[in-house]
Amino acid sequence: MTDDWLIVASVLGATLRIAVPLVLCALAGVFSERAGVIDIGLEGKMLAAAFAAACLGAIGWPAWPAMAGAIAVSALLALVHAWACITHRGDQIVSSVALNVIAAGLTVVLGLVWFHQGGRTPNIGDASRFMALFPDAAGAVQGWPVIGPLLAEGVLRHNVLVWVTVALVPASWWLLYRTRFGLRLRAVGENPAMVDAAGISVGALRYGAVLLAGVLCGAAGGYLTLAQNASFTPGMTAGRGFMALAAMVFGKWHPLRAAVACLLFGFLDAVAIRLQGVVLPGLGSVPVELIQALPYVLTVVLLAGFFGRAEAPKALGRAYVKER
């Protein structure tokens, strides 16, 4: 019986851990797209940030400064996106695709030159990583019936970034729906001309939103190398940025719903990992690929409007041109 609870607890704990970078990227997508700037470059920014964090961690920077470096790199890429799409009114999709490809190429090129390990970075020392917050307490409560494993695996073994991310979800909601900045940000994604007529700079608001998205993607990337893994491997984001994009669409461009979608996708992933090679009585071996494909299938079905309707912000993807 304790074993069963341990399995449940570890799947739930894994769900949260897997969901963290998804949630951060999905929130990034929500901010950018609610302001009217398409961002399919979540993946690239996260990858670049993961690489930056791993490099800084590998040369001995402590965890928080390494995280700051990761965020700076991702924000820089976000600025390029903003400069291309807002200042020069370039195509937002093309610009984000460019960032994804540049990040995929440059991280490996630079990794090879700096570390000579086939694009990997050396392992990051524990001093530079975000470790479990209360490992001792986790060991102590592990033996308690039922709630012991839940408490240990689901709460105490997580690192600080997990809880920061959990806090960021309601904070994002508050920022978007309860502040003047949030109101303007949403307005600029629906009807930029109106915002402009009110005497507020459309460009500045969009720059702010895209930059915020860059910061969040940077945190997601930093989490990947400083907390979840201990080094950078080429292409390690493995489509997480796109899955976050799916979660954002699935959550109808709303921070709370997007976060719930991320948890759902994280749960599916955790279950798929757990069920790898397991043979269930009566069902045979579990088609793990099917579970892994589910987030994408669900997103397509939702987009098709077969259950609920996902309405994108009205001005999404359109550069703002002042009327003359």
Place this chain on the structure above:
Amino acid sequence: MKHVPAVLPRWIDVVLLPVLNVAMALFAAGLVVWAIGQNPLTAVQLLVQGAFGSALAWSYTLYYTTNFICTGLAVAVAFHCGHFNIGAEGQGTVGGLGVGLVLLAGDAWLPAPLLVPLAILGGLLAGAGWAFVPAWLQARRGSHIVITTIMFNFLASTLMVWLLVNVVKVPGNQAVESRLFAPGAVLPSAQAVFGAFGLDWPDTPLNLAFVLALLACVLVWAMLWHTRLGYALRAVGLASGAARYAGIDPRRLTVIAMCISGALAALVGANEIAGVHHKLLLDFVAGAGFTGIAVALMGRNHPLGIVLSALLFGALAQGGSELVFEMPAFTRDMSVAVQGFVVLFCGALALLLRPPVAWVYGRLAKVPA
């Protein structure tokens, strides 16, 4: 703002600006090469040597070019209809799956001259079918085609993994791949074709799919600019509302354009599965679908431009892999980064230089503003 004309002569928009944009992208790539402590000019010299220095190098370059032509055309056809097809990767994967399944099913009892065209047809249909669903969802349900094609890329790779592991994998074999096709049931390699005429040619992955890709270029060119369908397709891309007013159904054209696009991407599958590997395996598209975006943008969505830019990326892929021996820091990934710069400068920042160029032109030509 005197002397700044709003309308520039055609040669500036069609030739000068694209060339300047490519130059900026290559300059950015040069900066990266320089930043990692290599001489960019030496790199270019070695690259050209590695890509065009011998018959062997040419052969490999053209093999890579084949894939990039196909995906470049795929992206371009969708572009002309006003859609952005990020799904060439998935369509190529499913196209290759179609080719492979037909070959696996028929190589025991059908003669090769009948089977191979049938397999390619199967691949084209599979690729078109994979593009049909996102296209239909866009046309009928308004789901954004960019998001759905991204999702379909992931679905394609998952489908491929599942099929290979559970259905077509050789039992007892560790590698996740199908059995080899019967020896004759493949697209003949360049060596075999030239050999038939008594000519000597090195043994490379280059095969008859290259000719198919060039043929596709001609067909796409003829279709886009010399048929009613192409006219309607471009009309929808330029002004969907006006096209509807003229009696063209944009929804129908969206579906048709995307199916053509998917079929073109599927040619990558024909090249890789029927022409090179001669078995079904994972990840054979290897990013060509994304390179296609850079190729189409750089080639200005015109088949001739696409052949030229595909050749450039083919040379980068081949020259880059040769360069590793001379400059260990320079791998295939460098060419990925270059693709990124090309997409950025030729796509997103395509209009960056237009104002300064217009200013200079206005100064030189003394055009009244």
